[in-house]
Amino acid sequence: MNSNDSTFQDRLPPQDLDAERSILGACLIDEEVPITIISLLKPEQFYKGAHKVIFEAIVTLCGQHESIDILTLRNALTQKGTLEEAGGASYLAEIQASIATAAHCETHAKIVKEKYLLRQLIITSNKTINNIFKGSQSAQDIIDDTESAIFEIAEAELKKDALPLRDILKQTIHDLDDNNWKPRDGIRTGFRRLDSLTLGFHPGELIILAARPSMGKTSLALNICKHMAINEDAPVAFFSLEMASDQIAKNLLCMHAKIDSGKFRAGTLPAEERPNILNCVDTLSEASIFIDDTPGISPFELRLSARRLKERYGIKAIFVDYLQLMRMNERTESRQIEISKISGSLKALAMELKIPVIAMSQLSRKLEERTDKRPMMSDLRESGSIEQDADVILMLFREWVYNKEKSENVAELIIVKQRNGAVGKFPLVFLGEQLRFENLEMEHGF
DSSP, X not given: OOTTGGGXXXXXXSOOHHHHHHHHHHHHHOTTHHHHHHTTOOGGGOSSHHHHHHHHHHHHHHHXXXXXXXXXXXXXXXXXXXXXXXXXXXXXXXXXXXXXXXXXXXXXXXXXXXXXXXXXXXXXXXXXXXXXXXXXXXXXXXXXXXXXXXXXXXXXXXXXXXXXXXXXXHHHHHTBXXXXXXXXXXXXXXXXXXXXXXXXXXXTOEEEEEEOTTSOHHXXXXXXXXXXXXXXXXXXXXXXXXXXXXXXXXXXXXXXXXXXXXXXXXXXXXXXXXXXXXXXXXXXXXXXXXXXXXXXXXXXXXXXXXHHHHHHHOOOEEEEEOGGGOOOSSOOSOHHHHHHHHHHHHHHHHHHHTSOEEEEEEOOGGGGGSSSOOOOGGGGTTSTTHHHHOSEEEEEEOGGGTOTTSOTTEEEEEEEEETTSOOEEEEEEEEGGGTEEEEOOGGGOO
């Protein structure tokens, strides 16, 4: 029986011994089955101890490229001294005789895995209860430990099977636009040069928007977020770790109404602006923008919230402001390793939900020591594996921040990395009072 039986307090834990026997029997009668099952299950996922021992021997034989039948399996168990632990030769014969076909082995493997996951959840829950009654940990520490344990259980099940090329090509052809035989664009950002170079932000992409403080990266992200929700009719989620949700809402209102944000906060806007503001409130209220201002959110918490939003509202993009304010629940050896795990989790989330994740990031302060303070890829390298995890890296630069003789209204957006496209840079107009960025038109005159 399972070594954790005491954990289940004399109650029979979730298991299906018939499914386990069926899988082992299928491995003995069909030479193709072991490879399939080994890709789906691990020995520890079997409930019955004898079944674990038998499957371990099957895994070993498969790794040695040996044929698997009742004789080779019995010999392997005998050589290892575990034949009796496996139930003896008679039990092997019983397993083989109990199955007539291997046709349902994958379905049975899913049942075994499901029962294993339920047992793991019970073990984790009981550990949590025991820790509570011990009274040696704070509530937050217990919450963090429990979240980490459940996160590990969930992460272990994210592995996907390899797909045959023919299936991938079918999807590729399906995704081609019938009109011009080009791949469908991603979600447009509203900035023409950016959209021209990237074709929008695509499902599964991690996009990093990096800048030093005071450059306006949150405002730029909110401009893109608002455009996606209103102009592209795409529900979006904005996770704000630095700013409260009501402030995010006010900033969105100011940029959409094109009003002075300072006067709005101070309550000194002229009365004639009121109808415009109310109209913009109506427009923004109809937009599917979901704001989460949980401070120090962990990748696990963000993933849970994002999955709920995807299921309930069909969100098409996620914004995170900003990456360095996220925290892992478990302790890490260094902050660099922690940031690496966070960026990796954001990329995994984009791929899991099949939507773009746009994460703001701070840049190294070392660039302040250079004469030319325009950011470049090397300014990210102290931030773990962000450079490797990201599909697109954008860097925002406003020279006016360092040189007040330059125009306050000119910004530069630099594409320093694009996994599937060209790099480049282009100017944008920054209207600071209104928290807005615009495409640079000739009539702006900057």
